[in-house]
Amino acid sequence: MICINSSSALIGSFAYLRKRSLIGDAVAHSLLPGICLGFIMAGEKNMIYLFFGAFFTGWLSTYLVDYIVNRSKIKQDAAIGIVLSSFFALGIVLLTFIQNGVYTDQGGLNHFLFGQVAAINKDELLLFAVVLAVIVLSIIVFYRSFIIVSFNSDYAKSIGLPVRSIEFLMTSLTVLAIAAGIQALGVVLISALIVTPAAAARFWTHSLGRMLVIAVVFSVFSGLVGAYISYANSQTPTGPWVVMILSTITLISFIGSTKRGILARYLKARNNKSKILLENILKAIYHYHERQDRQKELNLSLAPAEILKVRRFDTADLRHGLNQLIRRGFIGYRGNNYYLTEEGMTESKRIVRLHRLWEQYLLKRTSIDAFHVHSGAEAIEHILSPEIEKELEKELGISGIPTEDF
Amino acid sequence: MKEKCAIEVHNLTITYGGAPVLWDVDFELPAGQIIGVIGPNGSGKTTLLKTIMGLLEPSSGYVKIFNQDLSKMRERIAYVPQRESVDWDFPASVFDVVMMGRYRKNNLFKRTNKIDVEIVEECIEKVGLTEFRDRQIAQLSGGQQQRVFIARALAQKAEIYLMDEPFVGVDAATENSILNLLEEMRNTGKTVLIIHHDLQTVSDYFDYLVLLNTRLIAKGTPQDVLTKENLTNAYGGQLTLLAKVANLIKENQFPIREKDVDL
Structure with a gap:
């Protein structure tokens, strides 16, 4: 075997x-x-x-x-x-x-x-x-x-x-x-036995040498376990057991592989979703301050209802997001109201800034209607890296937060 | 002869499924120049390169490299296939692929030695991929993958380089850096033959041009080749008669040449 x-x-x-x-x-x-x-x-x-x-x-x-x-x-x-x-x-x-x-x-x-x-x-x-x-x-x-x-x-x-x-x-x-x-x-x-070990092994490595080793390990493991199961239940043939175990390994690889599995992708998607939610809440709080012309201080306390006036959130999402933000030290909680901590202030400024930098960039470099610029920047603000932020700054010659909002 | 002749293509005809893809193509290419092969889609550019490399058997005619048969010249000629011709999901790193450039018929059983590794590192650096040395090739952008292929050819340390559409899917900055590399190669006496599709840039890039549309339409310096008449001949659909004859040959499974006619 x-x-x-x-x-x-x-x-x-x-x-x-x-x-x-x-x-x-x-x-x-x-x-x-x-x-x-x-x-x-x-x-x-x-x-x-x-x-x-x-x-x-x-x-x-x-x-x-x-x-x-x-x-x-x-x-x-x-x-x-x-x-x-x-x-x-x-x-x-x-x-x-x-x-x-x-x-x-x-x-x-x-x-x-x-x-x-x-x-x-x-x-x-x-x-x-x-x-x-x-x-x-x-x-x-x-x-x-x-x-x-x-x-x-x-x-x-x-x-x-x-x-x-x-x-x-x-x-x-x-x-x-x-x-x-x-x-x-x-x-x-x-x-x-020809296809499955290789297909399963490919999920776990980018190196051919390692792929060969992993394929052999998977295959031999299935062979031994399959032989044992069929030996223990003497009515059942070995071959099908071997293949079933091999297929299970492949399924697990498909779901759980660190590099290409769907579990990894699912977690990433969930992570992204949560990141977007948290950053949107921070942004809404910033906007709230801006409406009161208090964006310099960013020191108002506000109730969830007031956040909802600035931007629509699912209430359950908002509650969950606020709790997360408290745990991460971005906001504080005082008598039914929420306020930004030092970190929260910096972070909210960063996000608003990225959003508006990207809007400016789109306006300058592409022929996009000012009307559409906002929705384009809405998702992008969450993935712009510090390096890209610097490049945007340099290219646009803007420091600080652009006041123009679309 | 004024200059050394790098590649001689003699009366070459290639057929595919009975129809001629290249038809009586005949030219000599000077050494130490950057040479462009241009022509519309399906005009036989890739076929020409593959035939020069010995990947396809000509129906008639022959190719000589530095006046010799290809089999004696393998180590002096390097080939960069189209990027799309391979599956980039193959489990290999940039280094692995460039190292393939050091493989020879007679060293396949040996382990890689220090000199090979040095050459490979040097070639990776030349195309500006040093920081991606151990990156899996699937995780590279199209332009980076193209540069991996070029680095592999460089690692062959050849004298003639044949490149199939190296500028496809490549951003302007990469195109420029590849071009600088090509010029550097030419200045050290290498010959580079490139399939190109962008007529806008042709006269800036190349010292010598071959204009194809199944038949050889024109060859020579860009000024000589890029005349209105030549371009209409190649691109303007003026060759419909030629296509019709080719179709007739295919439909009737007709031989493209009589057996006893001398070449």
Whole structure:
């Protein structure tokens, strides 16, 4: 299990980066006729024959997909669909033929359809170890070539690399990994081992080396846990458990990843929303002072109702926002009224200033109606950084708060 | 010959799906100049560059680099593909990509050495990306990504540079800094061949021009090439007859050249 999972995770990462993930599926289905042919030729379940039969038809299928894509208007997805189903149909025909035939020792051939880990014997384990060794060695030796061909094959060709041979090698290794894993996982599920670890790992890192390691860790972990669960509940097969755990890991990565996950994005969005609310309240308090011509002092105490006269807030939002501002030390609370602290005064001035600087900038540099300037500045004031503030100052030649408001 | 000839394109024809994309294109490019390739969309500019780089097989004709076959000259010619031609979400840093410029056919199995790292750092600095050295390439702006590609080509330490639309999606400041870099390269004797689409700036940027529209319309100094007649020929739809013939050839799967005609 460990061997199969690490082999497929490693070489699958490159397939994923080359946007050839679906190829894994095509190859897996196309192995079936090869396995049957191998069986027919050997007359028994001879591992070597089966393996090479599988390797041959699996490889042939990727060649056919490429041929169809290059020589016709059919796109890759359609080509994969065509090749996958034709090979699989042929495989089923051969399989039925074998099952109805004179072969005595045909046991276990249908394991290739859905996978059966328990059916694996010692010789096969050795084969898996060899496959893993070949893949690891190839990746170490050809690491640079694989990267450069996966990233930018035109460029690789331009510096004289034998791109076709390298692609051939990568494809062959993929087929090899799939051929090794098919007995354990079956034709349908094996492609999960190719695509899913790489896709999950990509969420966690921007470095290819680390991505390979993480993919292997995810895959091996799922393999071990899956094997354990199916061992503990002896009625259930291993393959599906492995894939389910792998998919769960991917789902978790999708939601929770620090860099690209939706949880991180959700938190950020929430954070932004709260920032906008707080700054808008501070701005409203400033405006309130301005109406009384007290913007120099900023020392009035005011009730929430008075803030609402300056700007409409959802009352629950306003109460929540005011509490937040108190906790952050921007405003104080005295006898049902709120007032700005020193920090609050500075902060409210900063926001109003950014708003008006941006308005001035838009007016100066773009042809925007003065009527529209305000709404444009409304959101932008919250994201302008101190550096941009300085640049705006320099460009507009304005210091202090512009009095003009739109 | 007055000047050394960097690239010779001899009677080149490329077909795609039966239709000619480049048709009997023939020119010699002087070394040590900044050369622009211009022409309307679909006029075969990218095809020309890819053929010079050996990425496409010509239907007829040939390309020589410094009077030699490309296979002997690989290390002296660097290629900057269109920025859109790769997926920038690839897990690699600026440094990783520029380091690809140091990869050679014969050093792929070796580890990177000190000299390579120095060259890479130097090239990253030349395009002004030092502070982004370890940044993932997906997090760069379009102009910065373009500069990464240029730095990778610089790291190849070649003599001829072929660049496919290096000014696309690049802001004016970056365009200027790239241009300064190109001029610096020319002044040290490098030859730069650039596909360009902005006719406004052509005469400022280039020493020599190639004007294409499937066929070679004109070549020479900007003054010679940018005549009204040449431009109408290339852009003004005056070549509809040519397009019609090309279509006929495609529809009938007709050979573009008779076998026994000498080139």
